[in-house]
Amino acid sequence: MAKQYKVVHCTVNGKEIEQVVDVRSSLTDMLRNDLHLTSVKKGCEVGECGACTVIINGEGFNSCIYLAVWAEGKEIWTLEGLTGPGGELSDIQQAFVDEGAIQCGFCTPGFIMTSWEIVNSGKEYTDDELRKALSGHLCRCTGYENIFRAVKKTMLRHLGKYEEAELVNSQGITEYPEPMPFK
């Protein structure tokens, strides 16, 4: 069977892209191999670990189980797109650095993209909602703690709640309401 190729027109990190791809390619393949955006990582290639997450039209997707040809007409953002022209980090990237949310760094690109979507949503997530919004990413180094801090702080800062943001690190122990026993 002859190979099928297609030109994909989309914007990646703000730049118009026309890329010929083999229709069998995943979006991860196109981003990594054709566009050299190696921040997009492969951890499982079956949509479980989240390391390949990119933002497509404002929503986070696992690019490993997203066909490249589906990117037609879409607006895609990867971690390379978040950094300023002079290499300046966006506030969510800086928060990951400051809060020690980065160790081996392999899950970091995926996590930052989803966090970027969260902090720019303008919504105030409760702690549980925040955990759920970030639950599409697996990490083995950090136990998610400093990632939680980095995202919550940046979210609160985006909402202008600066004092509350500074308290995030000190909230170690959580007091839970009495369980409503199903009697």
Added chain:
Amino acid sequence: MANQLLMAKSPEEAVAAKNASAVFVAGGTEVNRLGSDAAAAADTLISLKKCAGLKDIEEDAGFVTIGSMCTFQQLVESEKVPSYLKEAALFMASRTKRNMATIGGNIASKRSDSYIIPTLMAAGASMKLLTAGGKEVKTWVGEYIDEGDSDALIISVTVPKDMKVISKRYANTAQSHAVLTMSAALGEHGVRLDGAVKNVGLLHFCDLEATFREDPDVSEDKIIEMVRVCTGLHTADDMFGSDEYKRYLIAVTAYDLHKRITGKEV
């Protein structure tokens, strides 16, 4: 950088697409070269690679007709092509370039260091063109050089098979451009002299022809003096040589070619 490539399938299609901002690409050694002005100006490249019917060499009644897309190497290897034209073709020293460069391309670029135009002019070669309007036109190489229609497509060049023609080329190395390429041919009405003078142009030395015709035994010094003072010739000092050197070179070469072509020297 051109941003559209047209793979013309026929000469008609090629000329139909031709306009001020479109450039024919034959072998590509001229247009595709880094820094070539032709390509820079062009919006569209019209490639003749796939054009049918421009690659044949035919012999008919003492004349050989060569398709414009024939490469120099094709010329060198063809039995039909007269040896005087092969010698000129071999002035292009690089085998790889000969595999690409085409006859039509070389003529169309009208370079003042062309390998083969002086030989073709001396031999009185004729050309078939296809004008933008799709009309076939016949002309002489000399005429085409002077005011050929650059939007027309060269279809073929026709040369006399058995004519005595000798050419000479002066360049620092085999690869570098020639300061002078000159040819002499023995036609019905005497010796014809043509040449390519770097940064001056492709010239028909009719004054010299006339001088030789009038006095076949004219002295070399006279010829040297004649050329030295000739105001019609616009040579100048440049990296290829001084004005005096070029004039002297033209003179002695013309004298030598005339002597050899007319068989004086045994």
Added chain:
Amino acid sequence: MYDIKALYEAESVQHAVQLLQEHPEAQILAGGSDVLVQIREGRRAGCEFVSIYMLDELRGISIDEEENIRIGSLTSFSHITKDPIIQKYINVLGEAVDMVGGPQIRAIGTIGGNTCNGVTSADSASTLMAWDAIMELTGPDGVRRVPIKDFYIKAKVVDIRPAEIQTAILIPKESYDRCFGHYIKYSMRNALDIATTGCSVNVRLSEDKKTFERVRIGYGVASPIPVRAPSAEEFINGKEITDENIKTFAETVLKDINPRDSWRAGRALRQHISVVMAERALRESISLAGGEING
């Protein structure tokens, strides 16, 4: 890179049907969160696919002339959860699909794909079963409507005819009117997981909110395909809202479900959990419907 023999991209529903007719071997590719993974595992390697992902006409939720809630088959889980119509009339479906995998999976996964792969663990299926959803299928002979309980035939096999695609899922007014429901997904971890058992209950109470007018309960992974528990429903319908009745209702589900014994979970555990979930989902539904127990 995927081991795909050929990919045909549909531009419209008709075009998709036509492609499926031209390529009878080709399988349908919607969001791909299941299919693409199965290609990589080898199960669907080397097959031909008709991609319908770009068909925006199959996306979106509306209320049609017959007052059915109409969910386009390509609507993603995240868009279902956020949809105002869903939140108003059948919020439990939004909650159920909000438990599939992780946010990224919910952005790509479609409710059509989730139901058409015929898998009993599909988080949307048990709820759609409990709300008597109707599957709208479009094919060469036009549109066909199939109630969900006939749509699932056996494990991984659904009633889709050659060259047909599911274009919408309908919830009739009679099904959602004055009806409140709750879904519990029982899984080993709280995200990125497949249901060990899923239980969706919904209730319509009497005017005085003292008796059950109608109770429906659907299960995932309690049998090879998503199922209802008719015996339990029969018992409880019309009864008063009492602890006693709730308990009996929960235990009666065992008559209708037949969980299997596997390395993923033993039969005894699945049965026990199914009963506990039935009770809790019913209690939650009652409180959502404003009912009182032993009131």
Added chain:
Amino acid sequence: MSNKYIGQAVTRLDAHDKAMGRIKYTDDMCDKSALVIRVLHSTVANGIVKSIDTSEAEKVPGVVRIFTCFDIKEKHYFPTAGHPWSTDPHHQDIADRLIMTDHPLFYGDDIGAVVAEDEVAASQALRILEKSVVYEELPFVLDAQEAMEEGAPLLHEKFPNNVLAHTEIHMGSVEEAIKEPGLIKCEGWYETQPVQHCHIENFICYAYGEGDRTVVVSSTQIPHIARRVIGQATGMDWGKFRVIKPYVGGGFGNKQDVLYEPLCAWISIQLGGRLVKLDVPREETFISNRIRHAIKYHITSWMRPDGSFAARTIKAWCNNGAYSSHGHAIAAKGLNAFPQLYPCDNIDGETWTVYTNRSVAGAMRGYGMPQASYAFEVHAEDCARAIGMDPLEFRRKNLMPVGYYHAFSKNELYSDTFNQCFDKGAEIIGYYDKVKKYANQTGDIRRGIAASTFWYNTAVYPIALETSSCRIVMNQDGSVQFQLGETEIGQGADTVAAQMIADTVGIPLSMVHPVSCQDTDITPFGTGVYASRGTYTLGFSVRQTALLLKEKILEAAHQFTRMPVYNLDLIDGKIVRTTDGRELMTIGELALSKLYTTEGSQHLTAESTYQIKSNAYSFGVCFAEVEVDIPMCRVRLLNIVNVHDCGQVINPLLAAGQVHGGQSMGIGYALSEKMMWDAKTGRPLNNNLLDYKMSSFMDHPRLVADFVENYEPTSAYGTKGLGEPPVCPVAPAIRNAIGQATGVYINELPLSPHTLFREFTDAGLINDPWRKEEQGKEAK
């Protein structure tokens, strides 16, 4: 030595690049022209490969070459453990692995390899190949104790009854001691499960020819050791290989073994040095790399009414899987820890490491101690309950006292670590109030709280060689690059080393740059990172090398300032005359002058090796508070607090990160992670990230990490190991908390719904009335 950077929460040096996404891991560096290798794995748990028909697979377009176990002409058996090589044959690791074997010993063993132009062609050919292997299937055994019985299938001739090793310890006389009247006996069987590292970057390496040598770029924790093992595996000179380690996406011990580097190098060599890449898919990472040892314990203690131990015995069976890898070291470490954590005069202990037809167990964060800590601390809880004593008080009474000295390892407990940690942890989580509050609950949903501790040491002295080398090179502007054998795998080794160098040499941290990626051609020899040795061992060579460099700097300063060396110092990048504090010149001026002077020009550099001959106890505790939904058999972790004594903390932010990571791995170990095999076929059942339940973001509460800083006297910077300790106490703490909440104390892991359902049913907490009818119905 007043420190400017040590002790500060300095930002990781590579954090910025990682946040930008420009950091390069192995796959990011590999040229796209690389051929793709996919390994052909055995689909039998024990057998002989009779034949592999490659003809069909070779027809797949894009396939370049197919290798099988029959292409291995000379069988070079090699060890895979990331241990420093020993010149004493008795101490050398067991060399029982082949790059491809015709006698697979577990489902997933390596019997062949496909080399193709792209991954699609490779996987197509692999699927065909898998069907064209003819095996002579042999019986297999998966359980360690069964494998030791007579008649069980024998994996390795040299190891009768599949016993890789068996060691014992005996102190005093248990026989005599238990005759003492009034002793209370507490006995239990405890069992831990196999789990996998699940680093998010799978193992990956690529190889290519360079001159007459082969370069292997690999995601590894041990580049220098890998070079040695590749040489052993191919039977070639070790110098013929160059191993380069780029940034690594997590290792946790799996990458402390040499995995596919030898096979990848060998294939490149067979193909005349072509660039070949072996990228292990997640499903194969689970079964064909390394896993954690599943260990079964039987512990008995005899206690006096006052809670003191009269005598104790322990037996442990350690399931090693099909090949030796780290061998008996994991079991030995556990046994060695038993008499130290709760000292007792009369102890009998023995442990077996046993071969089974299962995935190979190797090093995983904790190296046997998470397993041992679970057994020790679960048993300790049961002992306390047996004599009706508060579990925390029972521990404080029996734990290793201050001043304890261990003759073999020369370890000494210099401070009252346990009590300090318990006090601090109890205070943070509010342990005492909650213990009372949760004393006796009756509802469906109950809460519990408990604490546990563990034994751990640092690095591997005296069991194996501990050596570290460092090179520091000063540039013309006074800034330095340093190179270390200890590899950065996400734990922050580069950053802590930079902090040490800045403070010891006396220059700003901004002038200190790690050459992060080890390259065996350039980087000074080092055995990599494992056994939480990083900060401790690199500290010795870093300090020694930094002082050497400083010496040269001050000698040069003497030349340009005319002041005697003993009146000079380098502080914060300035040459200072100590007598009056005057700043004479900057380090930049000095470096420039010394390099370009026409009088004795010298390149300021220092390199040295330090062989570490000391060890350091690194203890800590974990407090866990849980909520158990009994009917739903679910456990929710409400709060978790770890307090660790890892000596002086070099970087509090990075140290806390290590604790969080350990807590997370411990939570999964406690509640949900377990590798499973089909008993009938030996086939793995859940080797992917969906069916293997590693914790997600929603399975964790806030993680609290705190420290007690007792400066370690033996250490160059007062530090002790921290990488692995945090994993150890978490599972026992959660188990004990569930016990306090429900009264049900469970002796196995994981504490998943399946386990809780069985235990709660046995304990009567779950008694479904319909259960009897159901049994009735089933009986019919």
